[in-house]
Amino acid sequence: MNIIVCVKQVPDTTEIKIDPVKGTLIRDGVPSIMNPDDKGGLELALRMKETEGATVTVVSMGPPQADRMLREALAMGADRAILLSDRRFAGADTLATSYALAGCIRTLDYDLIIAGRQAIDGDTAQVAPEMAQHLDLPQVSYVIDAKKTANGFIVKKENEDCVQTLEVEGKCVLTVLASAFKARYMTVEGIIDAYKREVEVWTADQIDVEEEKLGLKGSPTKVHKSFPKALKEPGEVFELSEEEAVELIVSRLKEKHII
Amino acid sequence: MENEYKNVYVFAEQRNGVIQNVAYELLGKANDLAAELGQKVIALLLGDGITDKAQDLIEMGADEVVVVDRPELKDYLTEQYTQAMSQIIDHCHPRIVLFGATTIGRDLAPRLACRVKSGLVADCTKLTIEPDKDGNLDFFSTRPAFGGNLMATIVCPTSRPQMSTVRPGVMQKRTREVGRKGVIQPFTPTFDPSKFKVRLLETKMNDNKVADISNAKILISGGRGVHDKEGFAKLQALADVMGGMVSSSRAMVDAGVMDHAYQVGQTGKTVRPNLYMACGISGAIQHLAGMEESHYIVAINKDKYAPIFSVADLGIVGDLHKIVPMLTERIKKELEK
Structure with missing residues (x-):
């Protein structure tokens, strides 16, 4: 079985702070990590490799620095790593990104494509379903379990109110939740080995795409503006005895007609 | 066009x-x-x-x-x-x-x-x-x-x-x-x-049929400072008296104390109740994203520098484990009037 895992390098958004004076994001010193849901996807692929036997290829689109994350994927146990890196991909929204990834995957041999549910920087959850559409493959999102069957997969999907079991016939795209697949650590040998291996860097010329559908040109949505969240006027903060605090809360709740 | x-x-x-x-x-x-x-x-x-x-x-x-x-x-x-x-x-x-x-x-x-x-x-x-x-x-x-x-x-x-x-x-x-x-x-x-390549075999509804916190008018919400299930019992008592519900920050969900269905924030639910009482919640930006539109926000926290105070209408620096039970008794009396 050939499994492709789509991964993205993202800033660790839990480490981002806002400059209280300028009101801008402080990105300096924020570490870049493998997107957690994608890492869960890689973990699922590696578990399938152990139980079913599989070749696992990780594919990422991004700047040259994403090389480091792809080596982490190799050190965890992936067999092959491809980085789509080309200025022509720049400025892509989810439609153009999914188009480029689909164009790459179309040139590869695969039985299953796994992606993370969403990336923690954009939080859109759109790239994988759009990629599935470009490839004309069925999709199941919010996946918490997947098993290979004779002619497809049995997949469990987590919704807000239920867990569904679905049967997929043939090749498909799955998007997975990090919480369901706790990722393994890299091994020391894996790390050493990963730096001896090649991360293939591909440009737009090596994939099956029409150039005008890539990057900014191929993106129907544009960022009109971005701004730090407006901070609300802080209210009053009191340091009182417990009795006084209770009385103050009660009087305010009465004022606001809450009690 | x-x-x-x-x-x-x-x-x-x-x-x-x-x-x-x-x-x-x-x-x-x-x-x-x-x-x-x-x-x-x-x-x-x-x-x-x-x-x-x-x-x-x-x-x-x-x-x-x-x-x-x-x-x-x-x-x-x-x-x-x-x-x-x-x-x-x-x-x-x-x-x-x-x-x-x-x-x-x-x-x-x-x-x-x-x-x-x-x-x-x-x-x-x-x-x-x-x-x-x-x-x-x-x-x-x-x-x-x-x-x-x-x-x-x-x-x-x-x-x-x-x-x-x-x-x-x-x-x-x-x-x-x-x-x-x-x-x-x-x-x-x-x-x-x-x-049609995908077939639905089974749908298993979640057992704990939890009421939806996004419909609650009053939420008593707990974070790391609540510590454990016993701490949440104190919040529940206050919520019961006020006709509200208990919700949680991500920290207490990750710690296994509360179910994900009760989580407020970026990866949980967005809520805008009439009253959001944040107890022992420090107020990470991901949490604030889910609750800052609440009509009235009360925060109780031991740390006077906790970021939750920046969005609270009323902030109390103090121990929720003492204040919440006292407040429950006091409001019970108030409502009996």
């Missing part, structure tokens, strides 16, 4: 024949947008045996309802729903289509956006109609990014329809207008079953 695409459409999500709250919320917002554009609000109702729900959508703000009542649409399945929705779009030419940012909406909308080759904005918290640089009215979708640290306003200038998914709990539904009149339009798609 611009002019032949018109009206604001809402995907009226239903589960087991029950229209989801987010659909009503979207109808409320769609009314504002349609009024600005001088156009109509049209609900899209897909399912099996659901035609009788159309009047409900009219009473909640739809001028028209397009109904696709077919056995293929009994349960939500990506391909079946995408086929029906893309044919509606090809036939009706909507200007705007809104979806709830639920596991269904966030699965369907991108699949559909790619099939009709248009732009989609995820998980929006604000939708407006404003003049663009040429003075033409355009649709602006604003959403949090970078874990809620940054807001981005996204436009879709040339492709149609303009599509957005919207977080449940963010928009306001309208008051029901009983007996309101509207047009109910049946639509019959042509399905291609050769593309």
